[in-house]
Amino acid sequence: MGMAAAESQFHVLAVDDSLIDRKLIEKLLKTSSYQVTTVDSGSKALEFLGFREEEEQSSSSDSPSVSSNNHQICPSGVLNFPWNHQEVEVNLIITDYCMPGMTGYDLLKKIKESSSLRNIPVVIMSSENVPSRISRCLEEGAEEFFLKPVQLSDLHRLRHHMMRTKKQEKQENQEEEGESENKAEVQPQSSHQAQQQSNNSSSSSSSSNKRKAMDEGLSPDRTRPRYSNGVTTAV
Amino acid sequence: MEVALMQRRLEDYTKSLFMEGLLDAQFLQLQQLQDDSNPEFVREVVSLFFEDSQKLLNDLTSALDQQIVDFRKVDSYVHQLKGSSSSIGAQRVKNTCIVFRTFCEEQNAEGCVRCLQQVKQEYYLVKTRLETLYRLEQQVVAAGGSIPAVEFNSF
Numbered sequence: 001m002g003m004a005a006a007e008s009q010f011h012v013l014a015v016d017d018s019l020i021d022r023k024l025i026e027k028l029l030k031t032s033s034y035q036v037t038t039v040d041s042g043s044k045a046l047e048f049l050g051f052r053e054e055e056e057q058s059s060s061s062d063s064p065s066v067s068s069n070n071h072q073i074c075p076s077g078v079l080n081f082p083w084n085h086q087e088v089e090v091n092l093i094i095t096d097y098c099m100p101g102m103t104g105y106d107l108l109k110k111i112k113e114s115s116s117l118r119n120i121p122v123v124i125m126s127s128e129n130v131p132s133r134i135s136r137c138l139e140e141g142a143e144e145f146f147l148k149p150v151q152l153s154d155l156h157r158l159r160h161h162m163m164r165t166k167k168q169e170k171q172e173n174q175e176e177e178g179e180s181e182n183k184a185e186v187q188p189q190s191s192h193q194a195q196q197q198s199n200n201s202s203s204s205s206s207s208s209n210k211r212k213a214m215d216e217g218l219s220p221d222r223t224r225p226r227y228s229n230g231v232t233t234a235v
Numbered sequence: 236m237e238v239a240l241m242q243r244r245l246e247d248y249t250k251s252l253f254m255e256g257l258l259d260a261q262f263l264q265l266q267q268l269q270d271d272s273n274p275e276f277v278r279e280v281v282s283l284f285f286e287d288s289q290k291l292l293n294d295l296t297s298a299l300d301q302q303i304v305d306f307r308k309v310d311s312y313v314h315q316l317k318g319s320s321s322s323i324g325a326q327r328v329k330n331t332c333i334v335f336r337t338f339c340e341e342q343n344a345e346g347c348v349r350c351l352q353q354v355k356q357e358y359y360l361v362k363t364r365l366e367t368l369y370r371l372e373q374q375v376v377a378a379g380g381s382i383p384a385v386e387f388n389s390f
């Protein structure tokens with residue numbers, strides 16, 4: 001399918017306060033042929049991503065439309081393209097949940113609230129199988145919830161999210177030429193994932209049907225979130 | 236000793252670690268991740284585990300030695316120990332940590348002290364055995380042999 005070239009460029013930012021787990025996730029990701037950067041805290045991750053507090057403030061309101069020059073300038077002041085948010089492109093963030101200071105959940109929220117970072121897929125890892133925690137993360141826009149220790153087979157699912165985001169960003173870029181109205185439409189996959197999640201447990205809303213149809217078009221082989229399989233391995 | 240014999244001895248020893256429940260499948264995953272680009276991977280991760288655990292056990296010992304025990308602090312140490320032991324597949328350390336955490340939740344100081352003794356025992360046991368495993372591996376390598384791969388479902 002000619003994916004090999006694109007895959008080799010995928011860059012994953014891994015966040016974990018445990019050195020052992022950083023070593024492990026780094027090795028797992030490298031074995032899966034991703035480029036890897038590891039950091040030991042959420043704040044370092046944000047620093048690496050070029051996240052700025054003032055940007056967070058301007059985009060923390062419900063209105064997703066942000067003046068275009070705000071996210072076109074990267075921290076060094078160099079003009080940047082809208083689809084290449086930071087100096088080093090990060091295609092996916094995988095973060096531990098339980099960390100001192102900023103938790104993985106806090107990091108996820110900051111990323112999803114940021115106009116320039118919210119399209120980056122985020123995956124949460126945790127050693128504890130707490131259903132409320134899992135659904136909270138998925139509702140906030142996490143793509144997956146992996147139970148630790150993460151297995152090599154888990155990581156095959158990452159490629160999926162990165163491919164889809166690439167496609168989506170191309171699309172978004174085309175839509176963005178001229179108008180900014182579409183931005184509200186081009187949300188990350190959070191609503192879909194959360195909906196899929198709530199379908200499993202309780203009632204579902206039909207608010208994101210359009211998005212859902214589109215997602216399924218892009219990823220027909222999407223299956224249940226990984227955490228439900230991981231229950232057995234966590235015992 | 237012949238290389239084949241050393242290899243056999245190593246294989247039996249490795250299997251015994253799994254059969255006694257000291258290690259679980261996660262340790263095999265570490266072994267499988269080790270390749271030519273990183274031939275000391277398992278050794279490095281296991282060494283980190285030793286350093287990390289030793290520090291946490293010291294922290295736990297002094298935390299439980301206080302007049303008024305800060306159970307949240309104790310729990311956070313046990314949580315870390317549980318995480319690192321499960322990451323390297325030190326199953327019995329991990330399982331003891333799970334019990335330990337229930338005593339933290341109950342704020343049961345006596346139970347916590349008992350669990351600390353138990354987790355120390357489990358830790359020193361797996362440490363000694365892993366060190367022996369490494370020594371046997373080194374002997375095989377020094378004799379020019381390769382380290383036999385162990386399948387988890389082969390025993």
